[in-house]
Amino acid sequence: MTVNLLEQNHLYLLNKIEKESFAYSVNSSISRKKKLGQFFTDSSVANYMSTLFSFKKSIDKKLKVLDCGAGHGVLAIALLYKLVTKGYKTIELTLYEIDNEALKYLDDNLKLFKENHDSINFSYTIIQKNFILDNGSNKFDYIISNPPYFKLNKSDLEAKSMSYIVHGQPNIYMLFMAKSGELLTDKGEMVFITPRSFTSGTYFKKFREYLLDKLSLEHIHIFNSRKKHFKNETILQETIITKFIKEPSDNITITSSEDSKFLVLNSLKVKREMIIERGRNIIGIPSSKEDIEVLKLFSASQQTFRDMGYKISTGKVVTFRSREYIHIDKYNLFSSNQKSVPLLWMQNFKKEKLIFPLDSKKEQYIQNLDKTKSLLIKNENYIIVKRFSSKEQHRRINIGYIFKDKLPYDYLGLENHLNYIYREERQLKKDEMKLLGSFLTSKEVDQYFRIFNGNTQVNATDILNLPIPAELFKGYKCQE
Ligand SMILES: C[S@@+](CC[C@H](N)C(=O)[O-])C[C@H]1O[C@@H](n2cnc3c(N)ncnc32)[C@H](O)[C@@H]1O
Incomplete structure (x- = not known):
C-alpha cells in the first residue's frame, strides 16, 4: 500500500x-x-x-x-x-x-x-x-x-x-x-x-x-x-x-x-x-515566559514561611458542629456570668480590614466556656488568609489583619474558612505583618500559586511551603 x-x-x-x-x-x-x-x-x-x-x-x-x-x-x-x-x-x-x-x-x-x-x-x-x-x-x-x-x-x-x-x-x-x-x-x-x-x-x-x-x-x-x-x-x-x-x-x-x-x-x-x-x-x-521568571525568582529563595518560624492554622469553628454555642446577638441567651467573644468569618475582612460586628444576621459571637476553649484562640496579632477566593476576586490569596488592640476581648473564634498566620514565641509586629501581607498579595505570589495549584483553595501547607525571597526582609529589623 x-x-x-x-x-x-x-x-x-x-x-x-x-x-x-x-x-x-x-x-x-x-x-x-x-x-x-x-x-x-x-x-x-x-x-x-x-x-x-x-x-x-x-x-x-x-x-x-x-x-x-x-x-x-x-x-x-x-x-x-x-x-x-x-x-x-x-x-x-x-x-x-x-x-x-x-x-x-x-x-x-x-x-x-x-x-x-x-x-x-x-x-x-x-x-x-x-x-x-x-x-x-x-x-x-x-x-x-x-x-x-x-x-x-x-x-x-x-x-x-x-x-x-x-x-x-x-x-x-x-x-x-x-x-x-x-x-x-x-x-x-x-x-x-x-x-x-x-x-x-x-x-x-x-x-x-x-x-x-x-x-x-x-x-x-x-x-x-x-x-x-x-x-x-x-x-x-x-x-x-x-x-x-x-x-x-x-x-x-x-x-x-x-x-x-x-x-x-x-x-x-x-x-x-x-x-x-x-x-x-x-x-x-x-x-508562559513570565511564569518561568516567577519560578526563577522563587527558586532562588532558600527559606519558606515554615523555615522562618511562621505558623499557620485553620479556624477551628465549624459552625454546624458548634450550633449551640454560636449566636447572632452578643447578650442573647447568656446569663450574666457567661461571656461571649467574636466569631470571625471571611465576610468580616473587607479590603484586608477587619469589620466587626457586621450588620448581618450571621452568628457573630461564640460562647467562651470550658467546653469551647479548644475552639478559641487568644486575641493577638494575626494575618488572616482566606481559604477560598470567590470568582470576583482576581487574586488567589486574600488576606486580612487582626490587631489585638482593635478588639477588646481576650479570646476570638475563627470560622473554618479562615487560616491565620502567627508565631509561637512572640507576637507578630505590625510592620512585619504589613511586609508579609503585601508579599502574600503580590502579583508574583498569585502567579506562583496558580502555577502550583489548579484549584482556588488555599491550604495552610501551601503557605508554609511558600518560599520567601531574601530581599523581602532585607534591611528589616524586627523590634522586640
Ligand atoms: C476514560 S475511558 C477511555 C476509553 C478509550 N481509551 C478512549 O480514550 O476513548 C476508560 C475506559 O476504561 C474502562 N475501564 C474502567 N475500569 C476499568 C478497569 N478496572 N479495568 C479495565 N478497564 C476499565 C472503561 O470501560 C472505559 O472504556
Missing part, C-alpha cells in the same frame, strides 16, 4: 472510531458511564498523544505496547500507526477493557488496523479483566491511556491492592498510572490523559512520591480552554496530558494549546527542580 493510502485508511479508521464512540456514548446512560469512568478521546487528541513518544527503542525490536482502559481503541490505534510510520515491524499490543459492549467495537477496529497493515508482524490481545486487579507479568515498552476517572473507597479491592500509594480517598486513574509505571521496561514511555488533580492534590501525595521516584516526568500538555478538548463529552475537570519515562531526565517540556485542534502550540522547557516542589512533590505547570 502507498503511504498516502495508508494515511487515508488510518484517518478513515480514526474517524469511524470517533463517530461510533460518540453514538455509543449518547446511547449509554450517565450512571453506566460514571460506573465505568467511560469518556472517549477525540481522534485529534489521540493523534497528538501519539506524537509525544520519543521512540528510542530500536526498530528491530519486538515492541510490547499497552492500552489500559481501551474503550474502542482510539489511543492504541493512533500509537500503532505512529509506530508503523517510524519503521517498527513487530508489535505485540495488549488492551484491557471491562465493558463487554465496547469489546466488539474494539476487536473490529483492531482487525481493520491489522488488515490495513498486513506487511508488519502485528498481534493483539484483549484482556477482559480489571486492569488493577489482574496479575499479568508482561512488561511494556510503550503505554498509552485515557484511564477511567472516579473516586474509590479505601476499602475497594482496587485501592486495597495498591494501598502503598493510597492516602485519603483515591481516584482510580492514579492507580492506572501507578500500575502502568510498574509495567514499563527500562527506557519505556507512557503517555496519559487525566485530570490535573494529581499534580497538586493532597490525596495524591503518596502517589506522586511513588511515581516520581520510579519515573521521570518529561512532558506536560495543558489545554487553555477547559471544555473544548473532549468535544463529544462533558468533562468539567481540568484535563492534562503527561508523559513519563523510565530513565533519568532533568528537563520537562510544557506545551499548551487552546483546544484539541492543537493549532497553536506554545512550548517551554524547564528544569525538573524548578517545577517539582520539594517535600510534597507538587508539580507546578508554568504556561
